Amino acid sequence: MKEIKRILEVYNHLDLSQRKVALATVVYVQGSAYRRPGARMLVTDDGRWEGAISGGCLEGDALRKARQVMLDGQPMVVRYDTMDDDANSLGIGLGCNGIIDVFIEPIDPGEFRNPIRLLEEFVRLRDQRVIATVFRANAETGLCTGMRVVLTETATEEPPGWLRSDMVLCMATGKARTVRYEVTGQPVDVFIERIDPGIELIIFGAGYDTIPLTRLATEIGWSVTVTEDCIAHLAPKRFPQATCLLYADATTITEKLTLTDRTAAVLMSHNYNYDLAVLTRLIPTRVPYIGVLGPRKRYQKMQAEWERSAKGFAQSALNRVHSPIGLDVGAETPDEIALAILGEIKAFFSDRSGGFLRKKPGSIHARQAALHEQD
Structure with a gap:
């Protein structure tokens, strides 16, 4: 992104x-x-x-x-x-x-569907989309090299039949493919990729240690919202890189945020009651990743309070909570802790373990052995 x-x-x-x-x-x-x-x-x-x-x-x-x-x-x-x-x-x-x-x-600036315009539309709408690019085709196919077909969740255009199933598969899996088709008896090479709007990080708490987390997250291209119930902590000069600064109390915070399947919520206010109130409201939402800074006993105390108040959550919902938060990299300073937190979030959304690459058998990326031909 x-x-x-x-x-x-x-x-x-x-x-x-x-x-x-x-x-x-x-x-x-x-x-x-x-x-x-x-x-x-x-x-x-x-x-x-x-x-x-x-x-x-x-x-x-x-x-x-x-x-x-x-x-x-x-x-x-x-x-x-x-x-x-x-x-x-x-x-x-x-x-x-x-x-x-x-x-x-x-690139022809006057062409309405040139690839730069499609990328601009993607950034503006922040949607998830699949783009199929014809990069090799004979004139006999009736297809132009550089032609693109776009598929979104709210698609208004239908991909051609010979292309649709692979675009739908790419949308579901996120795995790019290069496919050779046969159109009017001639080979056509198409690159199919899904582009995503990136991770949307919401940080609850605006203390000293949230500053490096905000800075590093924006440096790698994530959208970052910092929210607090103390407006004095949300001075723009403290978070110049943040996408959004939001003042809201814990009881209404989820009503003021847009939460998606690409949202990562991180609670690091160091205020137990605030974190408990926010977490109680976050767990029923669709947020796939919730991280809580602090020792394991702190989160266990929260769980005990839910049980006492008959507000217990299903284990499937609690599985989305990561506490303690972060990868085990020996982090001590706020900058190192920020690195550990971002590493875990990235690993989560990439469905990776976060271990040493040298210990991973085989390729570190999914390989494409040869140009795939459509059956």
Whole structure:
């Protein structure tokens, strides 16, 4: 989300009457690569770029290819084979051991459905959407290279029949796919990806230790709301990066917030009664992740109070509460604690364990062994 926003920011500051622009997108990866399918890089004809398609190894060559695309006005697919360092045509040892296809296309500012406009719509609406990009097609298919089909939860356009099932699957699983179809007897390569609006972090409490958590969360592109029942703690100068500062008491707070399946709530006010009141109101909501700062005994005390007052919650609801919060990284300082909290939240929403990658068997990413052909 942050990279997309930065690309849009740079694009919207360009004088498009004077500058030409191209967009490079990773559409296929076999084996290992620093960036996964969906990574983007905006390139201008004066040699500037924003975003990245690798760890810095491919950008120079992609820039040269993008200049040709902008000059000709025709898109191209560039394949980078980093399997063999000795035979690498780029003259550098990448060591990634992968094959990467990059789709580079010119951007026409006057085209209503150009990819930049679709990304702007996504950022504005903050919806979850699947975008299918045709990156290789013969003229006989009647499809244009660079054509895109969009599927959202409130879709008003219906994908073509040969594409719909894979787009629906991508929406459900979130896994990007590169698929080869046959249309009018001709091969068509399509990259299908789901883009998400990112995690929406709500921090209950505006103490000293919430400042680094707010800063780090916004640095990685999350939306951050800080809320408190003491307006003096919510001074904007303390949280310049926050998306929203909200003054509200614990009894009405859930009525003033928009809670989604991408919301992570973190309680760290250090006020037991406030945290108890907020948590009592959060558990019945749809928030998938609720973290409570403090020792395990503090949360156990809350559970005991619910039992005494006959406000006990089902175990399935309590399973959404993480207390103590954070990964076990030996955090001590507020900045380290913020890192541990963000690590756990990211692992939760990515459905990962948060362990050491060197102990994980196999690939650290789901691999696509070869270009998948539709049955």
